[in-house]
Amino acid sequence: MSWETEVQGIQARQKAAQELGGEEAIQRQHGHGRLTIRERIDELSDSQSFREEGPMAGYGELDEEGALIKFTPGNYILGTAHIDGRPCVVGGEDFTQRGGSPTPAGLRKSVYAEDLSLRYRLPLIRFLEGGGGSVVGTGGKGNRPSQPMGDPVFSRSRFKSIADVLQNVPVVSAAMGAVAGLPAARLAASHFSIMVRGQSQVLVAGPAVVERATGEKLTKEELGGAAVHLKSGVVDNAVETEAELMQEVRRFLSYLPRNTREMPPRAEDVNDDPQRADEFLIDVIPRERRKVYKMRKIIEAVVDQGSFFEMTRYYGRSQITGLARLNGWPVGIWANDPHFYAGSMTADGAQKARRFIQFCDTFHLPIIALVDEPGFMIGSASEKAATIRYGVDTICATVNSCVPWASVIVRKTFGVAAAAHFGPQAEVYAWPSAEAGTLPLEGGVAVAFRKEIEAAPDPEAKRREIEEKLASRRNPYARAEAFGIHDLIDPRQTRSTLCEWLELARPVLEENVLGQRRDS
Structure with missing residues (x-):
């Protein structure tokens, strides 16, 4: 039949x-x-x-x-x-x-x-x-009773x-x-x-x-x-x-692996020279400290051409997050955008960065941080937004991450917020334009020289005089000479430096991921 x-x-x-x-x-x-x-x-x-x-x-x-x-x-x-x-x-x-x-x-x-x-x-x-x-519910038509859509009490939550x-x-x-x-x-x-x-x-x-x-x-x-x-x-x-x-x-x-037991795949067509050096990087950071620049142009010059995929651009706008490739290998990119709050970390920016760091950590994406961090955003609105709480959450996400980090200081690293940009055992490079300290120069002068400024006939002129004098004393070599960074580099060599670093870091990451897979 x-x-x-x-x-x-x-x-x-x-x-x-x-x-x-x-x-x-x-x-x-x-x-x-x-x-x-x-x-x-x-x-x-x-x-x-x-x-x-x-x-x-x-x-x-x-x-x-x-x-x-x-x-x-x-x-x-x-x-x-x-x-x-x-x-x-x-x-x-x-x-x-x-x-x-x-x-x-x-x-x-x-x-x-x-x-x-x-x-x-x-x-x-x-x-x-x-x-x-x-x-x-699922019924309720005509005279039929409604059928509730909830889960039975013994079921697992969806x-x-x-x-x-x-x-x-x-x-x-x-x-x-x-x-x-x-x-x-x-x-x-x-x-x-x-x-x-x-x-x-x-x-x-x-x-x-x-x-x-x-x-x-x-x-x-x-x-x-x-x-x-x-x-x-x-x-x-x-x-x-x-x-x-x-x-x-x-x-x-x-940019991503199929699952957390695999590594992110390399692009099939890799045709961008790892040694490419874009000339404009030598003067992209203005010497005038109050002038801004376009961080996205720096990102695009450093990563493989056309590979930057930005995510969540219009939220937490002082922070830039996205995916890219270096010599074909996927990486996470985190950078400050000086066009918004001078790049300082807001409550929204901190939450955006934390989520991105944890995402990169989940899928074994090495993180490239391009750092221009003046610190946490200050003021009454910032305090009401609980910026310090969310900022510390971001720092904790950074120090708990397991992927390789390379941090390039392109300008400022001030205050507690700067700690969020340097992962455990991060490779740290700096450009000649790098600055560092517990406070930005402007805020530090206002506190340390308050009495002298107030006593001056022209307080504003006195403040500018002190700031200019202190700024002139700064030089890019001190941290490198004290081995406070791994290297002070020509900005034009950033791409080649990062590609070489990734060749060293990635095999170790792969061994760790495959080792976890075998152990499980």
Whole structure:
């Protein structure tokens, strides 16, 4: 007796699952300029590489003879795929059904995404577009009672796997539309989060709920659009189109290993000379101490050309964080931006730096610190923001990190905050423009010479006179002569110096990572 009837049932369900919420719902999605979840997965993945998990999860309506009348698929699509030849787990809500609010099968699949990623130790990419739970649960239609969506008391919290995955594999979350509730929490629980300007919003609660609770009348964009969350730090980057978003996700993943038991991969095409020396670096730092310069130009001159991938640019703006390559090898870049608060560490900047240091430590990325740190940001606003608490958290993240550090002092290293830029056993280089001390010259003069300045006929002129006199006494050689740094270098030799250092440091890191893998 043949099983053809059952196979036909499989095929009918598979066909229905491919149709998502139906042609009309798909057209509405396209009408808003958005791809469906299946189209997004296809756009990100290598051709024909997606292997779906639970394609028939859903609800089938049968007639009295057991024949399928209608099949409604779960509204979360999940599976494995290859991205630039590397296997990953990828999934996301199907907004064409219930606006992405989970069905029972959809919820189970979304929770399983982290488990699948952990099982095979594969990077996890989430496409998020949904409003979380519904006030009526999974039922509530007609006279049917609502079915609560909570976990049974004996079950493991779904946040356990969300937390575990962050410690083991790269996690990327992309907001593709309005995201609230659990999907918004998942976005926050990522190593890299991204959204589409004008299309995506990330919300704890939507406008109707906010108005009911607080009286505020705001649009979704005003509540949680890119203009809000690039500055809040909830999302790292934002782009104009879904196509650009796919490129950003691919690029981010290219710097990282598949999991914490592996090393970050070297780029296949390495065509930038490690000995390249950009001439402009010799005078990029102005002699006039109050003048600023463009730190990103320095970063781009030091790392492999075109390899700098900045993250979280508009949050904690006095600190610059991103990924790059040196002679093809991935590294983390942390630098000060003197255009904002002279590069000093604010509360937001400290939290941004701490998160980045811990991310680099998780995925075995050596850290290059380009240091121009005048200290913690001061003033009443800084005190109210608990800058010292967050700053010390950053210092603790630095001293507890296990990856190699190379720190290049390009200008200032003052105060307690400077300690955050030098990892354990860091290799420390300095440019001739480097300065150091417990206080910046300006603040130190105001304290140490207060009486002399106040007694002068022109206090401001006296203050400038003392500052200029002390500044003239400074020279770049004292720390090198006292072996307070490993070397004082020509700025033009920064790239070659760092490439040579990485050739020494990286094999030791690799031995440590592989040793941990063997031990476990």
